[in-house]
Amino acid sequence: MRSSPLSLLISIISAITLSHAMILSTKDLKCGFLGCGTIAAAIATGLASSSDEEVTFSHFHVSKRSASKSAALLSRFGPDKITICESGDNQEILDSSNVIFVCVLPSQLEEVLSKVKFDHERHTIISLVSTSTLPQLISLSSLPPTSVFKMICLPSVATHDGTCLLVPKSETVKKILLPLGGCVGCESEDIMTKMMIPACLMGPMYAIMKGNLDWMVKNGVPAEDASYYIGRTYLGIAKDAEAKCTDPKHFTDLIEEQTPGGINQQAIENLTKLGALDSYDKAMDKILERLTGRGDGKA
Ligand SMILES: NC(=O)c1ccc[n+]([C@@H]2O[C@H](COP(=O)([O-])OP(=O)(O)OC[C@H]3O[C@@H](n4cnc5c(N)ncnc54)[C@H](OP(=O)(O)O)[C@@H]3O)[C@@H](O)[C@H]2O)c1
Missing domain, CATH: 3.40.50.720 (NAD(P)-binding Rossmann-like Domain)
Known part of the structure; x- marks a missing residue:
């Protein structure tokens, strides 16, 4: 056949x-x-x-x-x-x-x-x-x-x-x-x-750290102490984020484990209310637009 x-x-x-x-x-x-x-x-x-x-x-x-x-x-x-x-x-x-x-x-x-x-x-x-x-x-x-x-x-x-x-x-x-x-x-x-998009948010991550540094210095913290503390603190945060990252629920768990009524929980609520987290979504849309040639990526 x-x-x-x-x-x-x-x-x-x-x-x-x-x-x-x-x-x-x-x-x-x-x-x-x-x-x-x-x-x-x-x-x-x-x-x-x-x-x-x-x-x-x-x-x-x-x-x-x-x-x-x-x-x-x-x-x-x-x-x-x-x-x-x-x-x-x-x-x-x-x-x-x-x-x-x-x-x-x-x-x-x-x-x-x-x-x-x-x-x-x-x-x-x-x-x-x-x-x-x-x-x-x-x-x-x-x-x-x-x-x-x-x-x-x-x-x-x-x-x-x-x-x-x-x-x-x-x-x-x-x-x-x-x-x-x-x-x-x-x-x-x-x-x-x-x-690829999270890797394109490396710059904004450093900008957040620099913003923390400037705010602390403006409020009287010695620059060297602030810089050292920020670098080490974000490293600890990143290590926790990486620890169980094969589980997609892990980030939700980390958010939920913040003390109820505590300062971290309030900071999430404040940043949400101020539109900071939404603006991250919008920035990701813009990066995608640029990566795919559908626009210049400008907000
Ligand atoms: N840098 C990054 O973090 C990164 C990350 C991911 C992907 N990439 C991609 O990787 C590619 C290389 O990036 P790069 O940053 O490594 O650039 P790079 O440092 O400029 O490297 C390009 C290399 O190609 C060599 N080259 C040029 N013409 C050649 C030829 N005819 N035959 C053999 N080699 C030749 C260059 O040699 P000479 O220096 O002697 O001209 C140089 O060694 C790019 O397409 C980029 O998009 C880069």
Whole structure:
């Protein structure tokens, strides 16, 4: 009996998926970095210093670009772990690696990817380029969709403190990224964009702390004492927030555990009444508008 075109397509996709699953293991990974700037150096540092026994990295191949950063990686981890591609030919990095992190600027992406040839049997790419999309990466690399990923993280991955966002979901790639400080697999690029918003509220968080500092100093507290106390107090608050963060009810629990009729409960009520918490929602809408190109993000 002849197979229908649809069943043929399904069996081809299954074969690709199966062969990919067999190729990408979490042992003896060889990571290549296209671009060696801030984020590439942070990821390489985080992975090379990982003590996770589930995922092992045998070598890191980095471009010579941003020479001070590539040299710092070599000096810290040594030639057994790091090779700098002296020729400047990105193809050499691909030929020596199986997981390729794309860490160039948005304006450099097309030129860099169009000049190299990926190997379907071996390569998985993970793009850090903020403006890149999965269809664009698949088209530029000619790799099957199962080998193409987009990731977002902050430079704190260098110290295993940066939680990565990954799309599409993949248990294997997630395992590879976990040593960087955690990883959330996103259902779609659209969900990933929405997940990015708390990281865009880092600035406002510092602005709140600075506001606390200015208010305390204005009211007679020595600046050094105020600064030290604010930094340490918010750290304690953040640790409590992180402790059970896998439970979505955790933040509600923390709010409910504030003393009934106490000052924290009243501060929540006051800020709600003054519109401060609502304005956070509105600011998040504006960030989303800007991230999706639907507006300039201005309130
Ligand atoms: N910084 C962050 O916190 C962060 C976080 C998440 C995502 N990202 C994304 O990551 C990407 C890189 O950001 P970044 O902050 O790391 O920028 P960056 O420090 O400017 O790094 C860009 C790197 O690309 C290199 N490069 C340029 N042309 C190249 C080529 N033809 N072949 C190989 N390498 C080339 C640059 O080398 P030269 O310096 O020698 O020109 C530099 O090492 C961006 O797309 C950004 O959106 C950044």
